[in-house]
Amino acid sequence: xxxxxxxxxxxxxxxxxxxxxxxxxxxxxxxxxxxxxxxxxxxxxxxxxxxxxxxxxxxxxxxxxxxxxxxxxxxxxxxxxxxxxxxxxxxxxxxxxxxxxxxxxxxxxxxxxxxxxxxxxxxxxxxxxxxxxxxxxxxxxxxxxxxxxxxxxxxxxxxxxxxxxxxxxxxxxxxxxxxxxxxxxxxxxxxxxxxxxxxxxxxxxxxxxxxxxxxxxxxxxxxxxxxxxxxxxxxxxxxxxxxxxxxxxxxxxxxxxxxxxxxxxxxxxxxxxxxxxxxxxxxxxxxxxxxxxxxxxxxxxxxxxxxxxxxxxxxxxxxxxxxxxxxxxxxxxxxxxxxxxxxxxxxxxxx
Amino acid sequence: xxxxxxxxxxxxxxxxxxxxxxxxxxxxxxxxxxxxxxxxxxxxxxxxxxxxxxxxxxxxxxxxxxxxxxxxxxxxxxxxxxxxxxxxxxxxxxxxxxxxxxxxxxxxxxxxxxxxxxxxxxxxxxxxxxxxxxxxxxxxxxxxxxxxxxxxxxxxxxxxxxxxxxxxxxxxxxxxxxxxxxxxxxxxxxxxxxxxxxxxxxxxxxxxxxxxxxxxxxxxxxxxxxxxxxxxxxxxxxxxxxxxxxxxxxxxxxxxxxxxxxxxxxxxxxxxxxxxxxxxxxxxxxxxxxxxxxxxxxxxxxxxxxxxxxxxxxxxxxxxxxxxxxxxxxxxxxxxxxxxxxxxxxxxxxxxxxxxxxxxxxxxxxxxxxxxxxxxxxxxxxxxxxxxxxxxxxxxxxxxxxxxxxxxxxxxxxxxxxxxxxxxxxxxxxxxx
Numbered sequence: 139x140x141x142x143x144x145x146x147x148x149x150x151x152x153x154x155x156x157x158x159x160x161x162x163x164x165x166x167x168x169x170x171x172x173x174x175x176x177x178x179x180x181x182x183x184x185x186x187x188x189x190x191x192x193x194x195x196x197x198x199x200x201x202x203x204x205x206x207x208x209x210x211x212x213x214x215x216x217x218x219x220x221x222x223x224x225x226x227x228x229x230x231x232x233x234x235x236x237x238x239x240x241x242x243x244x245x246x247x248x249x250x251x252x253x254x255x256x257x258x259x260x261x262x263x264x265x266x267x268x269x270x271x272x273x274x275x276x277x278x279x280x281x282x283x284x285x286x287x288x289x290x291x292x293x294x295x296x297x298x299x300x301x302x303x304x305x306x307x308x309x310x311x312x313x314x315x316x317x318x319x320x321x322x323x324x325x326x327x328x329x330x331x332x333x334x335x336x337x338x339x340x341x342x343x344x345x346x347x348x349x350x351x352x353x354x355x356x357x358x359x360x361x362x363x364x365x366x367x368x369x370x371x372x373x374x375x376x377x378x379x380x381x382x383x384x385x386x387x388x389x390x391x392x393x394x395x396x397x398x399x400x401x402x403x404x405x406x407x408x409x410x411x412x413x414x415x416x417x418x419x420x421x422x423x424x425x426x427x428x429x430x431x432x433x434x435x436x437x438x439x440x441x442x443x444x445x446x447x448x449x450x451x452x453x454x455x456x457x458x459x460x461x462x463x464x465x466x467x468x469x470x471x472x473x474x475x476x477x478x479x480x481x482x483x484x485x486x487x488x489x
Numbered sequence: 490x491x492x493x494x495x496x497x498x499x500x501x502x503x504x505x506x507x508x509x510x511x512x513x514x515x516x517x518x519x520x521x522x523x524x525x526x527x528x529x530x531x532x533x534x535x536x537x538x539x540x541x542x543x544x545x546x547x548x549x550x551x552x553x554x555x556x557x558x559x560x561x562x563x564x565x566x567x568x569x570x571x572x573x574x575x576x577x578x579x580x581x582x583x584x585x586x587x588x589x590x591x592x593x594x595x596x597x598x599x600x601x602x603x604x605x606x607x608x609x610x611x612x613x614x615x616x617x618x619x620x621x622x623x624x625x626x627x628x629x630x631x632x633x634x635x636x637x638x639x640x641x642x643x644x645x646x647x648x649x650x651x652x653x654x655x656x657x658x659x660x661x662x663x664x665x666x667x668x669x670x671x672x673x674x675x676x677x678x679x680x681x682x683x684x685x686x687x688x689x690x691x692x693x694x695x696x697x698x699x700x701x702x703x704x705x706x707x708x709x710x711x712x713x714x715x716x717x718x719x720x721x722x723x724x725x726x727x728x729x730x731x732x733x734x735x736x737x738x739x740x741x742x743x744x745x746x747x748x749x750x751x752x753x754x755x756x757x758x759x760x761x762x763x764x765x766x767x768x769x770x771x772x773x774x775x776x777x778x779x780x781x782x783x784x785x786x787x788x789x790x791x792x793x794x795x796x797x798x799x800x801x802x803x804x805x806x807x808x809x810x811x812x813x814x815x816x817x818x819x820x821x822x823x824x825x826x827x828x829x830x831x832x833x834x835x836x837x838x839x840x841x842x843x844x845x846x847x848x849x850x851x852x853x854x855x856x857x858x859x860x861x862x863x864x865x866x867x868x869x870x871x872x873x874x875x876x877x878x879x880x881x882x883x884x885x886x887x888x889x890x891x892x893x894x895x896x897x898x899x900x901x902x903x904x905x906x907x908x909x910x911x912x913x914x915x916x917x918x919x920x921x922x
Contacts, residue, residue, distance in 0.1 A: 188862065
């Protein structure tokens with residue numbers, strides 16, 4: 139019995155010593171946080187980087203764009219992340235917060251585009267939607283169909299009610315929750331885009347921006363829009379089981395599941411790789427990552443990681459990221475960001 | 490029972506013997522008994538059906554992940570490319586591509602060639618590099634090498650992709666199907682045991698992904714958890730059970746311990762984030778922090794189990810020890826604790842099993858992350874097994890579906906082993922009075 143306790147005490151002590159000894163030293167791997175949309179792309183680059191160089195493989199946490207920037211802006215030092223991924227641009231408030239905490243030099247890298255698709259099961263016919271249809275089908279309050287500049291709670295029950303050319307099926311859309319960057323981009327690009335087709339709503343943008351945003355960005359809560367969680371695989375499975383439902387997710391999930399689901403046309407454009415790359419498909423957004431310049435020569439490998447990410451074999455039109463569903467930027471834009479990364483030029487203000 | 494009073498309601502029944510009344514009701518009582526047993530049996534059957542459904546769906550989806558499709562390439566290890574000075578950084582990808590072109594000489598055009606190269610895993614070049622680095626004398630020879638096939642090819646060979654759908658909706662195009670058919674007719678495609686799955690860390694390429702990194706992470710985390718929660722839990726239980734006076738304070742502590750055992754695990758994660766990361770400045774994503782958080786979580790379970798094990802030791806043992814002149818401490822250390830230890834260990838193992846299956850608190854302290862390198866210590870970044878399952882379940886590639894199920898199977902094996910160990914310990918060492 140006594141032996142047992144002595145043994146336990148020794149093990150305990152050793153661990154305490156070991157833990158405190160190595161916790162104090164620096165970090166020899168890159169610490170990346172941020173968007174769950176960029177995560178599948180950043181991880182591929184990180185793995186390639188880890189295997190082909192002598193540096194350790196970077197650690198990547200999927201915290202969401204907002205959560206990532208919060209961690210990123212907390213300060214300079216080994217305990218803070220070096221890079222954060224974002225599926226939207228950094229906001230002014232976040233930029234200020236960064237500066238307040240001493241993170242003054244940030245390198246912005248745009249990596250490509252992601253399309254947001256509305257998909258349904260292959261068992262049903264593909265839908266041909268417009269952004270106006272999407273807005274009318276999913277907004278909480280919509281303009282009175284009788285005309286005039288009044289808003290009424292969304293009365294539409296079926297797609298046919300929204301637009302007579304659409305099928306007579308109940309509106310049932312599975313999509314991400316409000317915490318998701320995909321949802322932010324979706325309401326901004328698809329719903330706001332549709333709301334703008336009403337001239338009086340568009341005019342509101344200048345007069346009362348808050349009310350305008352409330353109209354465009356509020357999704358109905360009467361059961362037609364179902365928050366399906368952050369797991370996009372689950373949405374694909376649910377679409378397969380229910381041919382009447384529509385799902386909202388990133389293009390890479392459509393790309394991997396083309397035998398099960400199909401993307402709906404938006405404004406007569408099909409969500410294909412080519413259409414998104416050419417900027418034809420309206421519901422697409424740029425993806426970014428942000429690098430702390432103060433860490434570049436402190437944490438080993440950051441520069442090499444940037445080189446790997448901005449090389450043509452990674453983010454080019456034929457690169458391995460495009461195989462994972464990232465839509466590459468046009469050549470000129472790629473060159474521009476490649477040069478700015480090489481020069482480590484920092485973000486001075488948000489234009 | 491045998492002296493049951495005649496109920497006296499009807500005088501005609503007065504002469505009836507007690508036995509007759511019993512016999513009359515006997516059939517009904519037997520039926521009720523049988524029904525009662527049936528309900529119990531039914532409950533067992535229902536839960537077994539659900540359990541077997543779970544197992545069937547997991548094993549059915551996951552067993553194929555233990556096999557991996559390999560493609561045999563004849564690689565000429567060109568001495569011109571493999572220069573002595575830069576063996577580690579030579580163009581191994583080029584060697585793989587060249588041997589693929591050699592097998593299908595009539596493939597022309599940039600697009601078709603890319604489709605051809607995509608048939609084998611991007612891990613093939615690293616496999617070649619390791620081969621050359623460990624045996625430099627193979628340079629200059631043409632070797633048959635089995636390299637892992639790309640996950641799409643793997644899925645097709647395993648029958649998870651339907652060949653008969655329209656070409657535009659398939660991940661593999663008609664030409665690639667023809668190449669695969671040619672390869673299999675030449676016996677160049679084979680399914681082999683997937684050792685990578687058990688030896689590699691995480692990867693974004695399903696054919697290169699493995700659970701070893703997550704298993705190592707879980708191991709380091711659980712070591713910290715056990716080393717902290719068991720001694721502290723046992724000491725707390727011994728004090729509360731053997732030494733503490735029974736008053737309002739100890740009642741309050743008891744209520745709090747029972748309460749903590751029921752607190753959702755995410756709360757412990759938030760506590761860990763606030764205390765260990767923000768206040769003590771421990772590294773994010775490290776097993777030591779995960780272990781600390783899980784130790785807090787399992788502590789109440791260990792204390793409660795240890796206390797009931799101590800309670801089960803009969804008071805006569807204590808009195809006898811004190812009676813022959815043992816001190817309080819000797820009584821506990823020499824007599825009570827050894828008798829209660831099997832029960833305590835059982836509680837600790839069950840607590841560990843719960844900690845092994847936990848993801849929510851790890852989310853808050855950054856252990857839900859993409860980590861390729863295998864952790865080698867308590868402060869290396871690491872994930873845990875259930876976290877790996879969660880991450881794979883969220884990946885777009887189809888091949889991760891079977892790997893998710895396979896990882897669940899591995900986790901279940903660990904859990905069953907631990908729980909079985911708890912049962913065996915109890916059976917073998919527990920004394921009953």
